[in-house]
Amino acid sequence: MRPAEIAQLLARNADAVAKHLLPNGKREGNEWRCGSVSGEAGKSLGVHLHGDKAGIWSDFSTGESGDLLDLWREVKNISMPEAMAEAAEWLGVNPEGKKPHFARQQKVYKKPxxxxxxxxxxxxxxxxxxxxxxxxxxxxxxxxxxxxPKSVLFPCYNPAGELVMTKFRHVAGKKFGVTEADMRPALFGWQAVPPEARTVAICEGEIDAMSFAEYQIxxxxxxxxxxxxxxxxxxEHEFDSLERFDLIYVAMDMDDVGRQATAEIIDRLGRHRCRVVELPHKDANDCLRAGVSLADMQELLAKAKTLDPTELRNAGEYVDGVIAAFNPNQAEIGFATPWSKCATLHFRPGELTILAGVNGHGKSEGVGHxxxxxxxxGIRACVASMEFKPQRWLQRLVRQASCVDRPADAYVAKIMQWLGNGLWVFDVSTSAKCQRMLDVFAYARQRYGINLFIIDNLSKLDIDPDDYNKQRDFVDKLTDFAKDHDVHIILVAHLRKGNNDEQPGGKFDVLGGGAITNLADTVLIWWRNRKKEEKLKQGNLDDIEVKQLEKQPDALCLCEKQRNGEDEPRIALWFHKASHQFLGAPGAAPRKYVHYLTTGQPSADLAGIDAEVF
Structure with missing residues (x-):
């Protein structure tokens, strides 16, 4: 909850707030009067109690003024975050209670x-x-x-005054960085932010932050x-601390990477309170050295604007994408499948994929892989799996990461530590409300930078299976969410039941009506080869027959639609029982995503390619 929102609630109760903060004052017409913020009797300070100016106060002897939250801070002589917390408690609101909470094993950082x-x-x-x-x-x-002796050191304190990170910059040359490894990422400059500040600039360098301070910003x-x-x-780490600001000026460097950062910062901190500052030079320090005056800088901030709507783009911004379209061998944005043989199927930012299959065909396991x-x-994911409790599907994910059917406890702990850096859980194991899910997803995107959302599955949402219009509307909202936040969403769905499941279905068999597959950017069908499984269970097969059957895939991932791709591949997959991974060829080795050798584990189960070494 921002300061302006709390101040607005206080203004609705201006009479009670004024009496609470300044009990020695008295009412005169439409105002509450006292001597000063110290509360003594007098008339110098007045608080408007009703009308458009309700909650606005002024002390005519000192020139101080503000809203009721400012008055709360002045009277109590506390910081803005403390005033926000006290006022919210007095109002009976609990800002923390409205925030989603994610269960994950967080990384442990070292202090300097x-x-x-x-x-x-x-x-x-x-x-x-x-x-x-x-x-x-x-x-x-x-x-x-x-x-x-050789460097400038920039100490990064948190708002409570604790040192959490230190950076250096050599005086001679341009070498710079952090002084120690594994410190928590932190903003530089909290130690110089005035306790009453409700406006702040976010910039790209420590020297730029100090340059803005020279301009009284x-x-x-x-x-x-x-x-x-x-x-x-x-x-992620500064999100709560930044809630104290009603207005955030984003003043990154005037180059390509600076503009990229501006877009992400604004998306995650909120367009409603962020303004883009266009500087006449590369950064704030260049402005200071070039002699830009205080009045000129204040005018630049006054002219700062919100970021243009995402729907409005200059054609020149698409140059990289157009060049990439003419060069399909270049690395594409987003991420690919786990199977190197399939280079044409891609999960791109701003897109929605529907992955559908018959019950029991392993689509959830495939999505997990x-x-x-x-x-x-390096993708950050948030999974909403309403069919299974988190412990259950995380158990499967740990098995896939380790290539071991029953990994040791210490191994499980290491994998969970690794997953904690990139995976968040939408913890609802019953039917989920669609709007609440989107609200939580928006918070996860803003605070944690999530760029992949998994919904497993459509049938577990608060939508009637026969209400095709509501299903279509929800999928439409998902496509908008993906585009607005530049993320990828995978929605798991069911196929209609046929006479048997010996043959794969198609996109027209997806439950929910044709509209939802029309809206999706990519449609994948997941099919399990049950006929092969049944034949392998027979005890009268000779070695030749077994080998012939083993050449057949255990599963198929069929691309029925890929709006922004030039191919709709048909991917044959083989299931590895120990790891529960799907492999691209019979006899292929699974990929070991977290390497952790413990005594007593068979080396055969650990075969594969290392993704992470502890």
Whole structure:
């Protein structure tokens, strides 16, 4: 809940709030009057109680003014986050209760081992920042800049004042980075943000954050520069702290990676409160060194705009995609299947895939394998599996990751640690409400940067199986969600029951009506070769017959539609029982996604390709 939302709720109860905060005041007409924020009797401070200005206050002796949340902070002499928490409690609202909570094993980060020594006047670091970068002594002290004989040190504190990360930059040359491994990604500059601030700028470099401070603008710097994906992992950790700001100016560098970062930051922190700052130079420090005045910078912020609607794009932005279309051998965005023999089926951002099959044909297991492989390639996934409790389908995923039917406890723990970096769970094992699911997905995308969502399956949503219009509307919302947030969604569905399941179905057999497959970008049919399984169970087969049967695939993944691909491949797959993986050829080795040798485990079960080594 943002400060403006809490202030709006307080304004609805302005009379009660004024009496609570300033009990020694008294009512005069439409205002509550007292001497100052200290609460003594008098008339200098007035609070509007009704009308359009309800909740607005001014202290005419000091010039201070604001809304009731500002007044709460001033009267209590506390920080903005503390005021937000106290006011919400007084109002009887619980902002934390509305947030979805995801069960996952989070990565353990290390704290910096030493606190940076303060930069000293006259040192190389001090001279570099004050003379070359034009930063003032007051700014260096406010940001607690440190030093080594060769470098500037930038300490990253959290809002509570704890040191969580330290970065360095060599005075000579452009070498920079973090001082130690495995520190939590953190914004730089919390130590200099005023406690009353409800507006902040987010920029691309520590020196830029300090340059904005020279312009009297509270600023925070991202830890890993421009770009998307893992570069913006800091959002997950800073999401709650940034809720205190009503307005966020996004002022990344004026280059391609800066613009990419701007788009992701705004999508995840909220278009409603983010504004894009167009600077006349590459970054804020270049503006400072070029002599851009305080008045000019304030005018630039006043002119900052929301990001253009996603539907409105300049044709020139598509140059990379058009070039890629003429060069199909180039690496495509998104992720591929786990099967190297299939290079033409791709799961792209902004698309919806429907994967359908008959009950018991292994479609959930197949989707699990696809998801696992995507995670191994850096994709962040959120799975909504309403047919199974999380422990059950995670057990299957652990088996697929280890290639072992019954991995040791220590091995399971390592795999869960690995999954915790890239997998989130929508924990509903009964029917799920469609709108609630989309709300949680939006939160997951914004906070954690999820770029793959799995819904297993359509029949477990709060939609009547015969209500084709509602099913179509939900799938339509999924396609919009995928495009708006630039993510991929896989929706698992059932096929209509036929006379038997000896032959694969098609896209016209998907339950829910033809509209949902028409709306989808890709349609996959998953089929299990039960006839082969039944024949192999017979005890009268000779070796030749067994070998002939084993050449037949155990499953087929049939692409019935791929709107943005040039092929609709037919993928034959063989099931590996120990790992529950689907392989591209008979006798192929499964891929071991997490390598962890323990005593007593057969080496045969561990055959495969390593994805991660601990």
């Amino acid at each position: 081992t030493t606190k940076p020594a303060d930069a000293l006047p006259g040192s190389p670091a001090w001279q570099y920042l004050t003379q070359e970068r034009k930063l003032s002594e007051a700014t260096l002290k406010a940001f607690r800049v440190g030093q080594t 509270p600023a925070l710097s991202v830890p890993f520069g421009g770009g998307t994906g893992a570069k913006q992992d800091w959002i 696809i998801t696992l492989d995507a995670i191994a390639h």
